[in-house]
Amino acid sequence: MKNNNPLVILSVQQLKSALAIKQKIADLEKELGQILGDEPTAARPTPRSRKRKMSAAARASISAAQTARWAERKNAATPGEVPPRKKGEMSAAGRARITAGTKARWARYNAEKKKKASA
Numbered sequence: 001m002k003n004n005n006p007l008v009i010l011s012v013q014q015l016k017s018a019l020a021i022k023q024k025i026a027d028l029e030k031e032l033g034q035i036l037g038d039e040p041t042a043a044r045p046t047p048r049s050r051k052r053k054m055s056a057a058a059r060a061s062i063s064a065a066q067t068a069r070w071a072e073r074k075n076a077a078t079p080g081e082v083p084p085r086k087k088g089e090m091s092a093a094g095r096a097r098i099t100a101g102t103k104a105r106w107a108r109y110n111a112e113k114k115k116k117a118s119a
Helices: 011-034 056-076 092-118
Strands: none
Touching: none
């Protein structure tokens, strides 16, 4: 795997030289700022991203919708009354088919098990 970082191929002496040049540039920029009456660039605050504001109508709409959801939930189950659970009911024929299938699977399993034991 080839490393694309140019700092890896530089010698220590070259890195020290680059750091010294960078420091000189920073000092010259600071001096130039003092001459021109500018504040240093590092002291300038970075501009903040603006917060998106929601209109009063949008807030009212969201609030009304949430209030309606709460009211619906509150009215659905009054205190002391537990709403009945819905249970899935199965016909007798459906239950019989499931039972027959289960018995058939177990019969096949036991037959194979018996066959392997005798072999």
